[in-house]
Amino acid sequence: TWLQNNSPGSPRTVAGGPAGPALPNGPLLGTNGATDDSKTNLIVNYLPQNMTQDEFKSLFGSIGDIESCKLVRDKITGQSLGYGFVNYSDPNDADKAINTLNGLKLQTKTIKVSYARPSSASIRDANLYVSGLPKTMSQKEMEQLFSQYGRIITSRILVDQVTGVSRGVGFIRFDKRIEAEEAIKGLNGQKPLGAAEPITVKFANNPSQKTGQALLTHLYQSSARRYAGPLHHQTQRFRFSPIAIDGMSGLAGVGLSGGAAGAGWCIFVYNLSPEADESVLWQLFGPFGAVTNVKVIRDFTTNKCKGFGFVTMTNYDEAAMAIASLNGYRLGERVLQVSFKTSKQHKA
């Protein structure tokens, strides 16, 4: 069921045609004799949102032996970011993958398979958002306007879904961030030849940077399916401080802590990935209220997360809301178990 029609407004490949060859901008061999992966490592763009790592691997593994592959996902929500990397053992298989899979239509997407550029800071944050374009300007014309500032990796003009007419906004991704910076300096506020209005050129927002509000909305929707009533009814019911409840036997041995992290409710978070770090916990729990401390438990030798961590929150109701919302939450391919910390821990 992957095969379907292309959608209008799909990005057109530039800079050397579809999946153009990588520029020889890296050494062929490292000083230690390590193999050059510029001819085996591919980047795959415009993957369907619901494609999994396994499906991704299966698709590209059908070409040849894969050294490694990775579907890139949002660190917090685990959602696919729509692109991934495949490193083949044999450069010939990488070439074959480009020739046979680039342009493949999967659901509403047309995937792009091309050589990955060597990863470096200089190629990050090189995407520009352009608005105020003349409706008559084509993608090619937009590229011509911007190409004087550097090598364009991809470009796109957004069009009305119904009429197909340009909406006057688009994106330009340069090879290098400095090229994008120069393009802003040279073109922001300028009128293209013959245009009536000046265009606006600025760095594009990063679509993967979800706000706490967006995360909350996402969590509310997922937890609302698992709980009978609206969550805010619970929220208003309890509002007592940890100090006031201290000593109450009803909740003895549960959650409440008063250590170096300060008084608060200690929450146990289980089934984190080995790559999890403190920022993940901050971003997961921060939207629910006052968080005073987070800790990822790591293996002493590997420094990888051992699969669990702790979060301390100041207010009971906010902690309870976080637990109700995040327990059972799917983070990537894992389902979190979240509860107040108890004296006898993680037996399940």
Place this chain on the structure above:
DNA sequence: TAGAATT
């Protein structure tokens, strides 16, 4: 005035 392009 908004796309999932660097692990």
